[in-house]
Amino acid sequence: MPKVVLGNIGSNSMAPSVQMLSDQFLQANAAAAKRMIWLANDGDVFITPTPVSKDFLNYVNQLKGGGNIVSLSTSPVCSKRPFPISEQDFAATSDFSKSLSLMRLESPVFELEPYIPDKVAVLIAKSLGDLPISFSGQRVGVSSAATRILNDKAKFRQFASKLGVPIARGYTCTKMQEVVDGVRGALSVSDHVILKMARHSGGDGNIVFTKRPNDSFQGATRTVFVLNSDGESICAAISDVGLTASVEEPVIVEVYSENENSIGVHFDIRKDEIDLVGVATILFNPGYGGAYWGESLLTNLPTEVVDWCQHLANYAQLAGYRGPLSVDIVKAKGSGFFACEVNGRHGGFSSVRAVSASLKLEGAIRNGSRVVLSRNGVTIGLQFPQLLELLEKKGLHYNSANSCGVVVAVEGHEESGPFDFVIFERDVDQAIRLEAEILQLRVL
Numbered sequence: 001m002p003k004v005v006l007g008n009i010g011s012n013s014m015a016p017s018v019q020m021l022s023d024q025f026l027q028a029n030a031a032a033a034k035r036m037i038w039l040a041n042d043g044d045v046f047i048t049p050t051p052v053s054k055d056f057l058n059y060v061n062q063l064k065g066g067g068n069i070v071s072l073s074t075s076p077v078c079s080k081r082p083f084p085i086s087e088q089d090f091a092a093t094s095d096f097s098k099s100l101s102l103m104r105l106e107s108p109v110f111e112l113e114p115y116i117p118d119k120v121a122v123l124i125a126k127s128l129g130d131l132p133i134s135f136s137g138q139r140v141g142v143s144s145a146a147t148r149i150l151n152d153k154a155k156f157r158q159f160a161s162k163l164g165v166p167i168a169r170g171y172t173c174t175k176m177q178e179v180v181d182g183v184r185g186a187l188s189v190s191d192h193v194i195l196k197m198a199r200h201s202g203g204d205g206n207i208v209f210t211k212r213p214n215d216s217f218q219g220a221t222r223t224v225f226v227l228n229s230d231g232e233s234i235c236a237a238i239s240d241v242g243l244t245a246s247v248e249e250p251v252i253v254e255v256y257s258e259n260e261n262s263i264g265v266h267f268d269i270r271k272d273e274i275d276l277v278g279v280a281t282i283l284f285n286p287g288y289g290g291a292y293w294g295e296s297l298l299t300n301l302p303t304e305v306v307d308w309c310q311h312l313a314n315y316a317q318l319a320g321y322r323g324p325l326s327v328d329i330v331k332a333k334g335s336g337f338f339a340c341e342v343n344g345r346h347g348g349f350s351s352v353r354a355v356s357a358s359l360k361l362e363g364a365i366r367n368g369s370r371v372v373l374s375r376n377g378v379t380i381g382l383q384f385p386q387l388l389e390l391l392e393k394k395g396l397h398y399n400s401a402n403s404c405g406v407v408v409a410v411e412g413h414e415e416s417g418p419f420d421f422v423i424f425e426r427d428v429d430q431a432i433r434l435e436a437e438i439l440q441l442r443v444l
Contacts, residue, residue: 001110002043004128006121007033010084013118013144014151014345015199016249020242023081028377030082030413035351035420036115038358038409042067045100045109049085050078053415055385056408063398063407064358070107072100078414087123097127111139116151116345117323119144135323136268143320150321150344154198154250159315165308166338168330170254172198174247180234182253183209187229192256194220195243207241208256209234218259219340257332262340263301264291265309265327266349267316274313276306278366280349282328283375290375290420291348293356294428295368305329305337312342324350348374355409355422359398370403370424373431376410377418380441384411387419387441396437398424406434 010029015021021029030049037060040046052071061067074089074096075082090097112131114121122142125131132139149155154172161167171182179195186193191212197205206220213225224237245251262282268275279298280291298306309327316325321344328340352374356362364370380387391397391406398405403424410420421438425431 002045002107003040003134004109004112004131005036005040005044005046006085006112006114006124007036007046007048008085008118008120008124009033009115011086011116011118011120013120013148013199014116014343015084015205016197018081018083026081026083027413029084030078031377031410031418031420032348033085033115034410034413035348035354036346037069037071038064038351038354039113039346040069042069043107045070045072045107047085047100048073049082050075050413053384053411055388056411056415059384059388059408072096082413085120085124087120087127090124090127092127100128116147117142117144117321118147136270138270138322140271140322141320142322146316146319146321147344149319150316150325150342152198153196153252153341156339156341157252160312160339160342163308163311163315165312166336168254168257168338168340170252173245173251173253176235176238176245179238179243179245179251179253180231183234183238184229184231186253186255187211187226190255192217194254194256195238196252196254197243198250198252207243209237210256217256218262257330257335257338259330260333261331263297263329263331264347264349265301265306265329266353267309267313267325267327269313269317269322269325269344271322274310274317276310276313277324277353278349280352290373291352292371292373292428292431293349293352293365294371295366302337308339312339316342316344348376351409351420352422355407356424359400359403359407359424361403361424364403370426371428371431373423373425373428373435374409374421375423375435375438376420378421378438378442379418382416382441384408384415384417384419387417390441394437396434404430406438 033048051073057071111134112125113134173179192210195207207222208217208220209224209226264280266277280293283290312327326343331337396406398407407422409422412418423431423434
C-alpha cells in the first residue's frame with residue numbers, strides 16, 4: 001500500500017533549536033533527508049526539506065526497477081539555511097499542505113514512515129488523516145518519550161551506566177561552570193577532552209579541546225587549541241565557540257579516547273522480537289563520513305560487546321520504542337571497547353541497507369558474497385547528470401550483471417552535491433579501490 005516517507009531529520013528530538021545550528025549542518029541535514037528516498041517504493045509520496053531533482057528521482061526509480069515515487073518538498077527552492085520539516089509545514093493553511101491534499105485525492109496513502117518517530121511525526125501523521133506510523137514493514141505505536149531518551153547523549157549516559165554498559169569517563173553538565181570545571185578536570189589527566197551537545201548528530205555538535213595544536217580528531221568537526229587551562233581561559237574558549245549548557249540542553253564533557261575502530265551495531269526493534277540486522281564500521285571525515293558493512297564484522301566482534309549492545313536494545317524495547325536502533329561503540333587504544341551513544345531513528349546505515357535492498361543485495365551481504373562501503377559528503381564540481389555520465393564513462397557505476405559498482409545515493413541538498421556514494425564489491429579491498437577512484441574525481 002502506498003505510504004508517505006518523511007525526511008524529518010533534524011527535528012527537536014535529535015537537535016537543538018534551528019537558531020543554534022550552522023548553515024553547513026542544516027545543508028547536510030537536508031541532503032541526509034534525501035537518503036530516505038531509498039525506503040520509498042512505487043506510488044509512495046516522499047517528502048524532504050529541499051526539492052529532489054527530476055534527474056535524480058528518475059535515476060532512483062530506474063534502479064529500483066521502475067515505478068513512480070512522488071517527490072515533494074516543504075520548501076520549493078534550495079537555500080543557504082534549509083530548515084528541517086516541522087508541523088507548521090503541514091498546517092491546513094500552508095501552500096505545501098494544500099498541494100499535498102490535492103495529490104492525496106488523486107492517489108491515497110495509508111501509512112507514514114518517518115526518519116525519526118517523534119512528536120513531530122505523530123502530529124504530521126494526524127494532519128494527514130490519522131495515518132498509522134510504520135517502520136521496517138511494521139505498523140508501530142510511537143512513544144515520543146522513548147524516542148527522546150534514545151536520541152539524547154545525556155540520557156544515554158544515565159541508562160547505560162545502570163545497565164552495566166561501559167562508557168567514556170566524563171560528566172553531564174547543566175551549568176557553564178560545570179562545563180569549565182569538567183574541562184579542567186579532564187585536561188588534568190589527558191591532552192584532549194571532547195565536549196558533546198546532548199542532542200546533535202554527525203559530529204557537528206562535538207568539539208575537542210586539546211593541548212596539541214594542529215591535531216584532528218575523529219567524531220568532531222571542531223577543534224580548540226588550549227594554551228592555558230586556568231578557569232578564565234577555558235571559560236573564554238567555551239564562549240568563543242558559542243557553547244552553552246542548561247537543564248534543557250546539557251553538555252557532556254568526556255576524556256577523548258583515540259579510536260582504533262568505531263562501530264555501529266544495528267537492530268530492528270519490534271513489539272515481540274529484536275533483530276540484530278548488522279554491524280558496520282563507522283568512517284569519519286572528521287564527522288560521520290560513511291560506513292563499511294560486511295558479514296565478517298559481526299563474527300569478529302567480542303561476545304561481551306554484542307551482549308551489552310543487546311542489553312541496550314532490550315532497554316529500548318522495554319521503554320516502548322519500535323523501529324531501527326543503532327548502538328555506536330568505540331575500540332579505544334589501550335582501553336578496549338566502550339559505548340558512545342544510541343540512536344533511535346533511521347541513519348546512515350538505514351540508507352545503505354535500503355540501497356542494498358533496492359538492488360536485492362541484502363541477502364548477499366549477510367551471507368558474505370558481497371560487501372558494501374558508503375562514502376558521504378564528497379564534493380565534486382559537477383551537477384548530478386554530469387557525474388552520472390562520468391561514472392558510466394569510467395566504468396565505475398553499478399552493473400546489475402555482476403552486482404558490483406558505485407551507486408549515487410544522494411545528490412546533495414542541491415543537485416550539485418556534496419554526494420553520497422554506496423559501493424558494492426566482492427571484498428573490502430576491491431571496495432576500497434573503487435572508493436579511491438571516486439575520491440580522485442574531486443580534483444577533476
